[in-house]
Amino acid sequence: xxxxxxxxxxxxxxxxxxxxxxxxxxxxxxxxxxxxxxxxxxxxxxxxxxxxxxxxxxxxxxxxxxxxxxxxxxxxxxxxxxxxxxxxxxxxxxxxxxxxxxxxxxxxxxxxxxxxxxxxxxxxxxxxxxxxxxxxxxxxxxxxxxxxxxxxxxxxxxxxxxxxxxxxxxxxxxxxxxxxxxxxxxxxxxxxxxxxxxxxxxxxxxxxxxxxxxxxxxxxxxxxxxxxxxxxxxxxxxxxxxxxxxxxxxxxxxxxxxxxxxxxxxxxxxxxxxxxxxxxxxxxxxxxxxxxxxxxxxxxxxxxxxxxxxxxxxxxxxxxxxxxxxxxxxxxxxxxxxxxxxxxxxxxxxxxxxxxxxxxxxxxxxxxxxxxxxxxxxxxxxxxxxxxxxxxxxxxxxxxxxxxxx
Numbered sequence: 001x002x003x004x005x006x007x008x009x010x011x012x013x014x015x016x017x018x019x020x021x022x023x024x025x026x027x028x029x030x031x032x033x034x035x036x037x038x039x040x041x042x043x044x045x046x047x048x049x050x051x052x053x054x055x056x057x058x059x060x061x062x063x064x065x066x067x068x069x070x071x072x073x074x075x076x077x078x079x080x081x082x083x084x085x086x087x088x089x090x091x092x093x094x095x096x097x098x099x100x101x102x103x104x105x106x107x108x109x110x111x112x113x114x115x116x117x118x119x120x121x122x123x124x125x126x127x128x129x130x131x132x133x134x135x136x137x138x139x140x141x142x143x144x145x146x147x148x149x150x151x152x153x154x155x156x157x158x159x160x161x162x163x164x165x166x167x168x169x170x171x172x173x174x175x176x177x178x179x180x181x182x183x184x185x186x187x188x189x190x191x192x193x194x195x196x197x198x199x200x201x202x203x204x205x206x207x208x209x210x211x212x213x214x215x216x217x218x219x220x221x222x223x224x225x226x227x228x229x230x231x232x233x234x235x236x237x238x239x240x241x242x243x244x245x246x247x248x249x250x251x252x253x254x255x256x257x258x259x260x261x262x263x264x265x266x267x268x269x270x271x272x273x274x275x276x277x278x279x280x281x282x283x284x285x286x287x288x289x290x291x292x293x294x295x296x297x298x299x300x301x302x303x304x305x306x307x308x309x310x311x312x313x314x315x316x317x318x319x320x321x322x323x324x325x326x327x328x329x330x331x332x333x334x335x336x337x338x339x340x341x342x343x344x345x346x347x348x349x350x351x352x353x354x355x356x357x358x359x360x361x362x363x364x365x366x367x368x369x370x371x372x373x374x375x376x377x378x379x380x381x382x383x384x385x386x387x388x389x390x391x392x393x394x395x396x397x398x399x400x401x402x403x404x405x406x
Contacts, residue, residue, distance in 0.1 A: 155200030204243030232261030294331030
């Protein structure tokens with residue numbers, strides 16, 4: 001088996017061309033400013049307490065275009081000094097500080113990758129969903145022999161080619177990783193699996209919902225339990241080690257709703273409870289048994305996006321023109337702010353950042369709901385991620401690094 005770490009060589013040796021600027025072998029070392037998966041952490045909070053971004057105004061530090069258009073809807077991740085981006089044709093690694101492209105590896109990958117430790121390799125594994133199922137990729141990029149990439153793909157699991165995706169952009173629920181285990185929705189199914197990040201071995205597999213299910217959302221993991229929501233209206237808690245069901249609930253639909261179920265979005269897990277957005281509002285469920293603790297009704301039409309939770313406040317869009325801030329303990333409204341699309345807010349240092357496939361990136365004060373700045377330098381934006389004073393966001397013009405304007 002080839003080790004996944006790069007060899008620290010440059011040039012051509014025996015017909016083998018190694019990466020000119022390899023990803024450092026210590027890239028798996030934990031950094032306080034890493035953003036190693038979609039929504040930052042396994043719980044899905046969208047909040048890194050150590051991170052900060054531009055607060056009052058913004059300017060471009062660097063911008064990097066790529067050889068192929070970056071049409072993806074998925075946000076980047078940050079591990080050590082490397083940013084990883086998925087577009088509809090490839091995995092691209094960028095230098096965090098300069099934007100220089102470290103490597104590009106072709107493949108039909110459809111989700112934001114999630115970084116996992118891999119004891120069998122010298123570098124991390126990036127777990128991603130794609131046309132071929134779930135894949136484990138080398139965070140170091142492998143190496144090249146002629147025009148072929150060797151060692152990029154470490155394993156793949158549940159490999160039948162999915163037919164669900166047919167649009168021009170990739171969008172599948174992103175995997176979640178805890179230590180050396182990845183938890184993911186198998187593409188084109190309502191099955192959730194736990195997979196070893198080194199080998200791809202399936203530790204357990206569960207079907208979520210029932211035959212009426214029309215989609216299973218990104219899982220969230222906290223304190224040894226995996227929480228998964230689906231449409232129509234199920235929320236299930238599963239033991240992270242064994243896959244055994246701890247509880248399953250299906251809250252009653254709204255009395256005035258034309259739907260016979262709750263159109264749940266991905267859960268976010270906190271020490272207070274499980275925050276689950278749905279079409280007309282947000283519910284908080286007790287983590288021990290799934291009973292309803294509070295319900296917040298915004299009356300909107302949310303069909304996408306998830307909630308961010310930071311410093312005791314829930315942030316969620318309603319699909320009808322507003323961002324809502326909700327007290328996590330009580331379910332009471334703190335404020336609302338104008339913001340149109342459904343999306344996944346992220347939070348850092350008292351600022352809520354929002355991006356979507358529209359021509360503006362927005363920063364909103366987390367305490368007051370006041371808009372702090374708007375950036376309109378691209379046709380569309382993905383959700384951003386936040387590092388050490390820098391905001392990283394994928395656009396139709398490439399990857400941007402944004403900092404406080406001077």
